Amino acid sequence: MKAAVRYFSHSGNTKAVAEAIAQAAGVPAVPVDAADAALAEPTDVLFIGGALYAYGLDRRLTDYLRTLKADDAKKAVIFSTSWLSRHAVDLIRRGLTEAGIPAEEAYFYVKSRPNDAQLKEAAAFAEKFL
Numbered sequence: 001m002k003a004a005v006r007y008f009s010h011s012g013n014t015k016a017v018a019e020a021i022a023q024a025a026g027v028p029a030v031p032v033d034a035a036d037a038a039l040a041e042p043t044d045v046l047f048i049g050g051a052l053y054a055y056g057l058d059r060r061l062t063d064y065l066r067t068l069k070a071d072d073a074k075k076a077v078i079f080s081t082s083w084l085s086r087h088a089v090d091l092i093r094r095g096l097t098e099a100g101i102p103a104e105e106a107y108f109y110v111k112s113r114p115n116d117a118q119l120k121e122a123a124a125f126a127e128k129f130l
């Protein structure tokens with residue numbers, strides 16, 4: 001099972017979740033604006049995450065979602081953080097749908113900064129799709 005982890009994080013909360021998931025998957029957590037963010041080969045599961053900023057996604061994540069194609073991933077699993085709203089999950093799901101990549105109904109969400117227990121939960125959540 002091939003996996004990839006891509007995320008956007010401004011202040012580190014979503015990055016912490018991405019890294020917990022990546023560790024569980026045995027792959028690097030790669031920011032969407034990194035030089036190696038493009039998926040070099042098709043993956044079975046793409047874990048993709050981002051936070052909500054002023055009720056929207058950061059442009060870098062929106063742009064990355066627009067680069068995705070159906071062949072890039074058999075399925076995607078979404079993760080997100082925010083103060084309160086889970087709307088980023090919907091926006092990421094919409095981007096994946098437009099790319100033709102089915103997203104699991106289940107997603108991982110944490111309010112603001114994840115604590116150690118929540119990072120363990122993120123890893124356990126990821127394991128279910130590996």
Ligand SMILES: Cc1cc2nc3c(=O)[nH]c(=O)nc-3n(C[C@H](O)[C@H](O)[C@H](O)COP(=O)(O)O)c2cc1C
Nearest residue numbers: 009010011012013014051054055081082083084085
């Ligand atoms: C400029 C800005 C706007 C935000 N807007 C929202 C918002 O509309 N709704 C919400 O629930 N959280 C909002 N947040 C909170 C972030 O989504 C939250 O802090 C998130 O964990 C940040 O993730 P990051 O550390 O990965 O960047 C906002 C944060 C910032 C800095």
